[in-house]
Amino acid sequence: xxxxxxxxxxxxxxxxxVIAGPSATRVLADYGATVVRIESTRHLDTARTIGPFxxxxxxxxxxxxFQNVNAGKLGLTLDMASDAGREIFLDLVRWADxxxxxxSPQVMRSLGLAYDTLQQVKPDLIMLSTCLMGQTGPxxxxxxxxxxxxxxxxxFSLTRWPxxxxxxxxxxxxxxxxxxxxxxxxxxxxxHRHRTGEGQYIDQSQVESALHFLGPALLDYTVNDRExxxxxxxxxxxxxxxxxAAAGDDRWVALAVQTEEQWKALCGVMQxxxxxxxxxxxxxxxxxxxQDELDAIITDWTRTREAxxxxxxxxxxxxxxxxxxxxxxxxxxPQLQHRGHFVPREHPxxxxxxxxxxxxxxxxxxxxxxxxxxTLGRDNHEVLGTxxxxxxERIAALEAQGVLx
Amino acid sequence: MLSPYRVLDLTTERGLLCGQLLGxxxxxxxxxxxxxxDAARRLGPFYQDVPHxxxxxxxxxxxxxxxxxxxxxxxxxxxxxxxxLVAKSDFLIESDTPGALAARGLGYDELxxxxxxxxxxxxxxxxxxxxxAGYADSDLIILAAGGPLVLTGDDDRPPLRVSVPQGYxxxxxxxAVAALIAHHERQRSGLGQHVDVSAQQAVMQATQSFxxxxxxxxxxxxxxxxxxxxxxxVVQLVxxxxxxxxxxxxxxxxxxxxxxxxxxxxMHAEGFCDTATRDKDWIGLLTQLLTxxxxxxxxxxxxxxxxxxxxxxxxxELTREALARGLLIAPITTIGEVxxxxxxxxxxxxxxxxxxxxxxxxRYPGPFAxxxxxxxxxxxxxxxxxxxxxxxxxxxxxxxxxxxxxxxxRGVI
Numbered sequence: 001x002x003x004x005x006x007x008x009x010x011x012x013x014x015x016x017x018v019i020a021g022p023s024a025t026r027v028l029a030d031y032g033a034t035v036v037r038i039e040s041t042r043h044l045d046t047a048r049t050i051g052p053f054x055x056x057x058x059x060x061x062x063x064x065x066f067q068n069v070n071a072g073k074l075g076l077t078l079d080m081a082s083d084a085g086r087e088i089f090l091d092l093v094r095w096a097d098x099x100x101x102x103x104s105p106q107v108m109r110s111l112g113l114a115y116d117t118l119q120q121v122k123p124d125l126i127m128l129s130t131c132l133m134g135q136t137g138p139x140x141x142x143x144x145x146x147x148x149x150x151x152x153x154x155x156f157s158l159t160r161w162p163x164x165x166x167x168x169x170x171x172x173x174x175x176x177x178x179x180x181x182x183x184x185x186x187x188x189x190x191x192h193r194h195r196t197g198e199g200q201y202i203d204q205s206q207v208e209s210a211l212h213f214l215g216p217a218l219l220d221y222t223v224n225d226r227e228x229x230x231x232x233x234x235x236x237x238x239x240x241x242x243x244x245a246a247a248g249d250d251r252w253v254a255l256a257v258q259t260e261e262q263w264k265a266l267c268g269v270m271q272x273x274x275x276x277x278x279x280x281x282x283x284x285x286x287x288x289x290x291q292d293e294l295d296a297i298i299t300d301w302t303r304t305r306e307a308x309x310x311x312x313x314x315x316x317x318x319x320x321x322x323x324x325x326x327x328x329x330x331x332x333x334p335q336l337q338h339r340g341h342f343v344p345r346e347h348p349x350x351x352x353x354x355x356x357x358x359x360x361x362x363x364x365x366x367x368x369x370x371x372x373x374x375t376l377g378r379d380n381h382e383v384l385g386t387x388x389x390x391x392x393e394r395i396a397a398l399e400a401q402g403v404l405x
Numbered sequence: 406m407l408s409p410y411r412v413l414d415l416t417t418e419r420g421l422l423c424g425q426l427l428g429x430x431x432x433x434x435x436x437x438x439x440x441x442x443d444a445a446r447r448l449g450p451f452y453q454d455v456p457h458x459x460x461x462x463x464x465x466x467x468x469x470x471x472x473x474x475x476x477x478x479x480x481x482x483x484x485x486x487x488x489x490l491v492a493k494s495d496f497l498i499e500s501d502t503p504g505a506l507a508a509r510g511l512g513y514d515e516l517x518x519x520x521x522x523x524x525x526x527x528x529x530x531x532x533x534x535x536x537x538a539g540y541a542d543s544d545l546i547i548l549a550a551g552g553p554l555v556l557t558g559d560d561d562r563p564p565l566r567v568s569v570p571q572g573y574x575x576x577x578x579x580x581a582v583a584a585l586i587a588h589h590e591r592q593r594s595g596l597g598q599h600v601d602v603s604a605q606q607a608v609m610q611a612t613q614s615f616x617x618x619x620x621x622x623x624x625x626x627x628x629x630x631x632x633x634x635x636x637x638x639v640v641q642l643v644x645x646x647x648x649x650x651x652x653x654x655x656x657x658x659x660x661x662x663x664x665x666x667x668x669x670x671x672m673h674a675e676g677f678c679d680t681a682t683r684d685k686d687w688i689g690l691l692t693q694l695l696t697x698x699x700x701x702x703x704x705x706x707x708x709x710x711x712x713x714x715x716x717x718x719x720x721x722e723l724t725r726e727a728l729a730r731g732l733l734i735a736p737i738t739t740i741g742e743v744x745x746x747x748x749x750x751x752x753x754x755x756x757x758x759x760x761x762x763x764x765x766x767x768r769y770p771g772p773f774a775x776x777x778x779x780x781x782x783x784x785x786x787x788x789x790x791x792x793x794x795x796x797x798x799x800x801x802x803x804x805x806x807x808x809x810x811x812x813x814x815r816g817v818i
Contacts, residue, residue, distance in 0.1 A: 006590030019613065031586045046660035049691070051635065052615055052623035058695055064621040065614040115777075134775070137751040142728055143664070144654065147642055148735035151652035154743045156643065158568040159557065160630075166643055166650055166737050167630040169567055169611070170556035176611040180578035181426075185774045187585035188406040188430040192779055194592065195409070200778035208754055209773040211743070212422070213574045215466025220450045221740045222755075222768040223462060228450075228740060231568045233545065236449060241545065243554070243563035250627075252563055254549035262541070320541035322549040324564050327612065327626065330552050331619035338535035341606055342620060354620035359606040360583040361532070363513075363599035365590050 003365045005032025010190065013038065013089075013096040014073065017045045019175040020146055020206055021102035021130055022069040024182035029072030030358045030367035036092060036383055037073045038080070041376055041405040046145075054350050060376065061349050067373040071345070071355045075374020076383045077405050080111060084403045091388050093118050097193070098126045098186055104143050105135045115201040124199040126189045130182055132174075134205030146172025146206070153207045154214055162230045174210040181209035239287035240266075240294050243324060246307035252324035253302055253310040263287070265317040270301045345372050380404050406779045407432040410495040410588070413487075414471060415478075415511075418445035419604075420500030420528040421467035422577035427496065427584065428470030429773065429781045435490070435797060436471045437478070440816055442790030452763065458790060459762055465787045469758065469769065473788035474797045475818050478509060482817045489802050491516050491523060496584055500528040500573075503538050513599040523597040524587040528573070528580050532603035542604075547572035551608035552616050559630040575611065576604035637701055638694065641708055643737065644715045651723050654733035655711055657694070662687035664733045668711070671730060677714040682707070744768075758786040794818055 010033040014025045022037070029035045039045055047069065048060040055062075076092075079085040093099060099118060101108055108114050108129070115127045132149045133139045142148075150156060150173035156166040185202050193199055211218060217228045235241040235256070243252045257263050260283075267276040275281055275297070280290045287294055302310055307323040314321035323329065330336060340357055347353040358367035384390040384398070398404055408431040414424035415437050428434040436443075441458075448463035449456065458464075477483040491497065497516065499506055506512055513525045527533060530542035531550070540546070548554040548566050558565030580602045587600050609616050615626045627634040631643025631650075642652050657665055666687045673683040686693070693699040715723070720736040727734040736742070749755065754771040772781035798804045798818065812818045 004593070006586045006593075010589075023610065027582060027586075031589075044659055046658075049658050049660065050613075051626075052618045052621040054621055054623075056621075056623045056636075058692065064617045064623065068614040068617060128774075133748055134752055137748045139728060139748040142735075143731060144733050144735060147654060148652050148733060151642075151737045152735040152743075154738055154740050155567060156650070156652065156737045157739045159565060161559065161562060161565065164559060165631055165645065167558050167565055167628075168643060168652070168737075170553060170626075170628070171613050171633060173611065176613070177575070177578070179610070180575075180582050181773045183582045184426060184430065184578075184585055185776070187582065187589065189776065189779070191585070191588065191592075192406040198778055200776055202774050202776050204774040205752070208749070208752070208771065211770045212426075212773055213571060214569050214740070214743075215770060216450060216463045217569045217740050218744060218770055219462040219466055219767070221744050223452055223465075224450065224454070226450075228568060233563065233566055235543075235545075235570075238543065241543075243545070243549070243565075245563065250555075252549075252555075254545045254554065256543035256545050258541075258543060315540050318541050320543045320546045322540075322546045324549040324555050325552060326555050327552060327615055327618040330609070330612075330616045333550075335531050335535045335537035335550075335605065339532055339603060339606060341609075342617075344620075354617060356609065356614070356616065357606075359579050359610065360600055360602040362583065362587055362590075363601065364596065365587075365598065 005368060006362070006365050008032040010034065010098070011096045012036070012098045012100065013092045014100050016100050016102035016130065018047050018102070018145065019065070019069060019172055020178050021100060021182065022047065023175070023179035024186070025073065025100060026069050026071060027179070027183050027358065028186065030369060031365070035073040036387070037070060037075050037374060038078050038089070039075060039376065040079065041077050042079070054353065064353070067353055068355045070373035071369050072371060073374060074379040074383055075377065076380055077377040079403050079405055082403050084398060084401060086113070088384070088388070088398070088403070089113070090121050093121050093125065095387060096122065096125065097190065098128065100128045100130070100186070102130045105129070105131060105140045119199070124193060124197055126186065126193060126199045126202070128182065128186055128202040128204060130178065130204040130206060132206050134208060135203045146175030149174040149206050149210065153210050154217070155210070158214070158217065158228065158230070160230055161232050174206045177210040177213050178204070178206040234291060236288070239284060239291055240298055242295055244295070244299050244302040246302050246310055247304055248306070251307045253307045254322050254324055255298070255314065256320040258320060262319045266314070266319055269313055269317050269319070272297075343369055345369060347372050348375065377404060406430050406776070411435065411493060412496040412498060413437055413490055413494045415497060415499040415506070416528065417443070417500050418448060418463070419573040420498055420577050420580065421445060422574050423498050423526065423528065423580040423584070424471055425467050425469060426578065426581040431779070432496070434471040435793070436468060436473045436788065437487070438473055438475045438790050440475045440477050440818065442475070446790070468787035469783055470785050471788060472785060472793035472797065473790055474794050475791035477817045478511060480817050482812060482815065484510060486798070486802065487511065488519050491519050493801065494520070494523065495588070496524045496526065498526045498528070498580065498584070503527070503529050503533045517597060521596055522591055524584055524591060524600060525597065526580050526584050526600040526602065528576050528602045528604065530604050532606070533601045544570035544572040547604045547608055551605040553608050553611040556612060556615070556626060556628050556633070558628050560628055560634070564628060572604050572608050575607040576602050579607040638704070644712060646715055646723060647717065647719045649720050650737040651715065651720055652735045652737055653711070653715070655708065657687050657690035659688055661733065662690070664731060667730050668732050671726065671732070672710065672714045675714070678710050682710065756783050758783055760786055762789055791818065
């Protein structure tokens with residue numbers, strides 16, 4: 001790495017855990033922020049218990065999820081409830097520009113570490129709290145994970161076949177949406193502080209952030225008083241539009257015909273040019289009216305062909321199509337390889353592990369993953385000694401007292 | 406927060422959310438539309454189902470806190486105007502096919518020559534270069550290429566997408582973060598750069614790191630309606646109640662086990678499980694199941710018991726008890742229930758925006774976070790096409806009324 005990273009010199013004390021919060025600070029670490037993740041060995045981060053696991057073997061140091069969302073961070077294990085632990089934490093607050101936490105509301109207050117307290121230690125501190133429902137309101141203390149927040153914010157009812165129970169998006173959907181809002185809130189607050197010297201407190205409800213991904217459906221209700229009808233994979237502006245069976249077990253090709261040119265090209269590729277002249281399929285309106293028939297015709301053509309061959313020939317004709325990539329396909333995807341999406345790093349326990357790269361590229365100052373995610377307590381000495389300037393004797397005493405766990 | 410900064414938003418329907426988020430954070434966002442209005446204004450649903458450029462709810466959803474000008478970027482007279490705006494702007498966002506703007510003399514290199522401090526953000530399906538950079542695309546294609554699609558839906562049907570297109574929203578939100586990171590760098594160096602956002606990579610966030618299954622040498626997760634298959638473990642998340650569905654995280658282990666114990670205590674009190682079942686080791690059970698110490702049939706038995714209990718309850722009762730008892734249960738809400746949520750009302754979430762052109766106010770999703778010192782404000786309802794032509798061309802670029810009229814007459818603005 002030959003360049004100074006954009007966020008070099010930004011100090012973050014990170015109490016967030018599981019998926020949503022750490023995914024946000026991972027991005028900031030990619031671009032140079034110094035992030036100190038505080039963990040407890042007594043109350044393990046749930047992410048350490050979620051796969052994918054190295055070699056399929058569960059264990060707190062084996063979680064690919066934990067390693068992915070915490071790469072680039074320093075790790076400190078700390079008993080925050082102890083007096084000595086609290087003092088260490090407050091020393092870190094003095095060092096920090098930003099403190100982040102994702103506990104249930106009241107936890108920081110019950111620890112005596114709410115924003116008004118921290119601000120006395122560090123007047124221009126930025127603190128961000130993120131939780132499912134926000135810090136206030138009758139459901140503020142509703143505990144849970146992103147899959148429950150996805151259910152309560154409407155994503156499940158919008159992800160289903162019309163004749164079936166809600167399927168829901170995969171797992172903890174709001175945990176994948178909300179980190180961007182977390183990161184941009186911190187970045188904007190930092191810019192404000194840079195210009196004015198003012199810190200502030202940010203209350204992020206992951207539900208309230210994620211609802212910005214449902215804007216048109218929410219407005220359809222608040223404006224037109226209408227619940228959007230469920231579409232399966234169909235689209236009001238495109239036909240054919242769907243996921244079609246290809247040769248092999250659970251192999252599929254996604255196809256989206258957006259223009260009349262693409263429709264004619266598809267008929268040509270399928271060697272059924274007469275379809276394009278058939279009045280039942282001649283316009284978008286007529287195709288939308290005969291989608292079942294259309295889907296059957298296309299499936300007859302796709303089901304005997306390899307998904308990748310379908311993607312290739314359709315894209316050669318400028319028709320939007322893609323293999324529905326399985327998880328293993330992603331690792332071999334030539335585009336992701338070209339982008340350098342999978343980054344191997346040496347790991348003290350596993351030899352080499354792989355994490356995802358930044359999801360965007362800055363032309364002059366690209367991301368740099370400077371270290372793997374912390375094994376438990378890996379950076380205790382670096383954080384206490386190098387960052388806080390504690391003596392070796394003092395650190396040893398803290399260790400002996402059981403504060404660093 | 407970002408009020409000192411100006412954003413030129415050249416995006417198509419792929420990238421509109423990015424500028425809106427920067428606008429929410431306070432930036433002056435100018436949506437540069439094609440004369441007559443952007444194509445995204447033709448996307449439904451529409452207010453009162455009347456297709457009209459000023460009635461597209463898709464447009465409304467992603468264009469508040471922006472001003473709008475119209476400008477023909479292909480015309481010889483239009484380009485110098487854009488150049489003048491670029492010289493006075495901090496960010497430019499675009500979501501054209503890679504190379505399309507460069508072919509019109511509006512690529513990063515050309516505009517950086519005018520304003521070296523410009524942060525130029527490109528949102529594309531697969532990134533600026535690479536074997537798939539020129540691929541035709543759509544929401545469904547991005548989700549297929551990036552991994553979330555195969556994980557979603559019923560196991561006996563094709564993979565399924567969310568009915569509200571999601572792919573480019575991930576990319577656009579990612580782009581707002583990227584723009585601000587480049588901005589922080591600019592504060593030090595004085596230089597802008599080209600930010601290259603790939604929607605494919607953005608949506609991979611929604612695989613919950615299972616896109617690393619291959620390098621981890623781990624088995625693949627497979628889709629299942631209302632849950633997921635993790636190896637041999639079939640995790641059920643969606644459960645039928647008396648009057649709809651709830652999501653329940655019925656799992657075990659150090660974090661989730663205590664919640665599950667409280668659910669089993671409630672079931673026991675109402676006679677839906679025996680004492681031995683209630684008192685199982687809910688912390689250790691996950692490991693026991695994964696290692697075969699407990700047979701998977703035991704997990705099936707427990708799920709059956711929970712199902713028999715949940716079907717006797719209403720969504721409202723389950724939600725109330727989840728809060729009172731500390732259970733991992735949430736109602737599966739419809740959009741209407743979200744809009745009428747007591748929690749959101751109590752937090753004053755919704756925001757009324759006045760649409761004088763329609764003589765009505767409408768209720769919008771509110772600020773994405775609450776900032777104590779610099780709260781997000783909704784300063785502009787989504788603009789009509791060219792609504793701010795005068796304000797921008799006259800007040801900011803100093804064009805005379807005659808010049809503006811001439812340009813309008815020639816269809817440039």
